[in-house]
Amino acid sequence: MADLLYGLSSLGLESLQGADIFEELTKKEKAVEEGPVVLEEKDMVYDKKTTCPVCDTEFMYKSLKAGKTRFLGNAQDLRPVYEGIDAQKYDIALCPNCGYAALTKYFPRVTTKQAAFIRENISSKVRLHAYTGDTYSYEDAIERYQLALASAVVKKVKTSEKAYICLKNAWLLRGYAQYLAEEKHMPKEQLGAVTQLEKKFLQNAFRGLSASVASESYPICGMDEGTLDYLLAAIAMQLEDYDGAGKIVANILISTTVNPRIKDKARDLKDEIMQKKKEPK
Numbered sequence: 001m002a003d004l005l006y007g008l009s010s011l012g013l014e015s016l017q018g019a020d021i022f023e024e025l026t027k028k029e030k031a032v033e034e035g036p037v038v039l040e041e042k043d044m045v046y047d048k049k050t051t052c053p054v055c056d057t058e059f060m061y062k063s064l065k066a067g068k069t070r071f072l073g074n075a076q077d078l079r080p081v082y083e084g085i086d087a088q089k090y091d092i093a094l095c096p097n098c099g100y101a102a103l104t105k106y107f108p109r110v111t112t113k114q115a116a117f118i119r120e121n122i123s124s125k126v127r128l129h130a131y132t133g134d135t136y137s138y139e140d141a142i143e144r145y146q147l148a149l150a151s152a153v154v155k156k157v158k159t160s161e162k163a164y165i166c167l168k169n170a171w172l173l174r175g176y177a178q179y180l181a182e183e184k185h186m187p188k189e190q191l192g193a194v195t196q197l198e199k200k201f202l203q204n205a206f207r208g209l210s211a212s213v214a215s216e217s218y219p220i221c222g223m224d225e226g227t228l229d230y231l232l233a234a235i236a237m238q239l240e241d242y243d244g245a246g247k248i249v250a251n252i253l254i255s256t257t258v259n260p261r262i263k264d265k266a267r268d269l270k271d272e273i274m275q276k277k278k279e280p281k
């Protein structure tokens with residue numbers, strides 16, 4: 001490219017001579033030519049620092065990097081889907097010192113009494129693995145969810161919180177099954193075992209979330225009544241309880257307070273339920 005700043009040397013500005021006056025445009029054009037950068041999972045996470053509310057230790061855990069992940073949408077049962085990464089793997093904070101673990105949203109909330117329960121029932125016994133990779137493997141993540149569920153039980157948290165861990169654990173196992181199927185890492189019968197386990201966690205999520213509707217006030221796990229009802233219908237659908245799902249959907253559709261977005265999703269679910277019921281068993 002011809003030097004547009006050719007006359008600067010005689011004006012004492014030699015250092016600017018030869019500069020690209022449209023540097024930012026050149027960079028953009030180059031990026032378009034090279035195509036989109038394909039990020040690897042390790043590029044989409046970072047080490048997030050936090051302090052354990054039980055033992056006061058400062059530690060790091062891997063978390064999704066804002067701006068580096070692309071959200072593709074929600075599955076029918078609201079499982080969030082991202083390009084190239086399973087977000088569920090990165091939603092547990094686990095203290096490597098005392099073994100306390102929780103969903104990141106709930107991690108800081110520990111009363112003095114709950115901290116004592118954790119120390120007595122978890123810290124004194126747990127033998128933790130170190131997670132040394134750039135990312136969490138599915139095996140790492142499954143272990144972290146187990147520890148979060150253990151802490152939730154010991155903390156005696158609300159039914160909805162335990163149910164929500166079960167739901168996210170089921171989503172994680174679904175991702176694991178897809179990964180195993182794609183990578184062909186596992187024989188069919190073992191893949192079936194992962195799917196069975198997913199079902200078990202979904203059943204427990206359904207049980208806990210249904211019970212919390214009667215005993216807790218909204219928002220429950222961040223959801224309003226319409227969203228939680230829809231979620232329950234979608235879980236029932238996954239569990240092949242089409243009559244149960246149909247009843248919940250019918251209530252959503254006659255409600256005057258449910259937001260239109262959820263009503264649309266409920267209508268789609270209703271169509272699918274009708275379809276499933278027609279299929280020969």
Ligand SMILES: [Zn+2]
Pocket residue numbers: 052053054055056057095096097098099100
């Ligand atoms: Zn700790």
